[in-house]
Amino acid sequence: MILFKNVKLFDGHSLIGERDVLIKNNKIQLIQNDIDEQSIPMDILHELKIINGNGKLLAPGFIDVHVHLREPGFEYKETIETGSLAAAKGGFTTICCMPNTNPVIDSIETVQSIKAKAAINNGVSVNCIAAITVSERGEDLTDFVALREAGIIALSDDGRGVQDAKVMQDAFMQAAELKIPVIIHAEDEPLAKGGHMHAGEKAEELGIKGIPSTSESVMVARDILLAEAANAHVHFAHLSAKESVRWIEHAKKMGINVTCEVTPQHLVMNDQDILEDHGNFKVNPPIRAREDQNQLISAFQSGIIDIIATDHAPHSEEEKSRGIKGSPFGMVGLETAFAVLYSKLVLQHKVSLERLLQAMTSRPAEIFGFKNGIIEPNGEANLVLVDLDKRKLVDANNFASKGKNSPFIGWELQGWPIMTIVSGEIIHEDKEV
Numbered sequence: 001m002i003l004f005k006n007v008k009l010f011d012g013h014s015l016i017g018e019r020d021v022l023i024k025n026n027k028i029q030l031i032q033n034d035i036d037e038q039s040i041p042m043d044i045l046h047e048l049k050i051i052n053g054n055g056k057l058l059a060p061g062f063i064d065v066h067v068h069l070r071e072p073g074f075e076y077k078e079t080i081e082t083g084s085l086a087a088a089k090g091g092f093t094t095i096c097c098m099p100n101t102n103p104v105i106d107s108i109e110t111v112q113s114i115k116a117k118a119a120i121n122n123g124v125s126v127n128c129i130a131a132i133t134v135s136e137r138g139e140d141l142t143d144f145v146a147l148r149e150a151g152i153i154a155l156s157d158d159g160r161g162v163q164d165a166k167v168m169q170d171a172f173m174q175a176a177e178l179k180i181p182v183i184i185h186a187e188d189e190p191l192a193k194g195g196h197m198h199a200g201e202k203a204e205e206l207g208i209k210g211i212p213s214t215s216e217s218v219m220v221a222r223d224i225l226l227a228e229a230a231n232a233h234v235h236f237a238h239l240s241a242k243e244s245v246r247w248i249e250h251a252k253k254m255g256i257n258v259t260c261e262v263t264p265q266h267l268v269m270n271d272q273d274i275l276e277d278h279g280n281f282k283v284n285p286p287i288r289a290r291e292d293q294n295q296l297i298s299a300f301q302s303g304i305i306d307i308i309a310t311d312h313a314p315h316s317e318e319e320k321s322r323g324i325k326g327s328p329f330g331m332v333g334l335e336t337a338f339a340v341l342y343s344k345l346v347l348q349h350k351v352s353l354e355r356l357l358q359a360m361t362s363r364p365a366e367i368f369g370f371k372n373g374i375i376e377p378n379g380e381a382n383l384v385l386v387d388l389d390k391r392k393l394v395d396a397n398n399f400a401s402k403g404k405n406s407p408f409i410g411w412e413l414q415g416w417p418i419m420t421i422v423s424g425e426i427i428h429e430d431k432e433v
């Protein structure tokens with residue numbers, strides 16, 4: 001049993017002010033202006049842990065619909081266990097893993113084995129996203145019916161774009177019938193081929209071949225049209241280019257069933273922030289120009305961009321030590337997401353705290369059909385306590401993730417998750433406080 005005193009409460013939709021919150025039997029028992037400890041029956045009082053909020057923020061546990069857990073096949077980069085620990089440290093209680101593993105998550109056996117492994121970890125809920133095509137080869141569709149039975153929450157060939165429009169059309173048609181969201185990694189391979197970073201001034205300066213924005217935007221436009229024709233729900237992953245945002249805004253106005261996500265790195269950086277030729281700055285899609293960044297921020301604040309997703313993509317230090325040309329694409333993000341966004345967007349008055357929190361809780365829950373993402377009496381107690389005043393330098397040595405490939409190393413950030421609770425149990429507590 002836990003009693004939070006005087007926490008600043010965000011209920012999933014809005015900041016509702018200072019409250020006391022009582023957690024009992026996995027559930028949120030009471031939310032009141034003042035819960036008197038004396039009112040708690042003596043026989044259970046000894047089990048009560050009182051946490052003095054001192055104005056700290058209590059929110060629904062964060063939800064991340066885009067995480068690479070690397071298991072099976074790439075356990076040297078991350079495992080379900082280390083990824084779940086990293087999630088808890090970042091305040092996430094629900095994550096969804098992408099299928100670009102080895103084997104690819106394209107069969108019910110792989111889904112079941114991931115779920116079984118996740119179940120014996122720290123309590124973070126791990127959901128599977130299965131591949132659209134067998135082995136993510138872009139050719140034959142996986143068995144959507146069987147995969148849905150196995151409990152997947154969406155389909156995606158993340159890591160690669162589905163190049164063939166006919167394959168994509170068939171996928172949208174089946175997914176629409178089964179009501180499964182399709183998550184698009186929008187990338188036209190011939191247009192992106194051979195590139196390592198955004199095709200702009202910075203790439204020229206470094207003498208590195210660029211990836212043009214069109215490699216993303218043409219696929220966004222194509223898949224809006226295909227999803228519209230099939231009446232499917234299309235969700236675009238990790239948006240990077242201003243043109244993509246423009247097409248999505250238009251599609252939403254037309255009433256097409258489209259949603260999308262943006263990562264912290266694409267919101268707070270542009271290619272001028274790539275200070276050195278280091279693999280930690282390499283990600284796909286690439287960090288683009290300042291105008292793209294500004295467009296992403298305003299579309300995020302206005303809700304055209306629905307949610308935050310980290311695209312947590314761990315790689316080994318050895319792999320990332322080969323410079324921008326020689327390293328694999330991807331950045332870790334679970335442990336820094338909130339602090340990065342709070343420091344660089346909220347404290348700088350570019351995005352409101354409410355909007356940021358909605359985009360990490362109730363909005364992803366709504367889009368992907370999770371029951372959590374809100375705080376309400378009798379609801380499951382999946383929570384995060386955030387110290388909005390805490391300042392800390394990002395030090396990858398302290399990450400729970402095996403991946404140390406963060407572009408934020410050395411940044412001094414404010415606003416850190418300090419306690420994560422799943423079904424009433426504290427699964428992570430920051431011992432420094």
Ligand SMILES: NC(=O)N[C@@H](CC(=O)O)C(=O)O
Nearest residue numbers: 068158159283284313329330
């Ligand atoms: N984002 C990345 O740069 N890399 C991801 C793949 C992906 O998300 O497309 C990875 O799996 O490493």
Ligand SMILES: [Zn+2]
Nearest residue numbers: 158159185237
């Ligand atoms: Zn991707």
Ligand SMILES: [Zn+2]
Nearest residue numbers: 098158159311
């Ligand atoms: Zn990804």
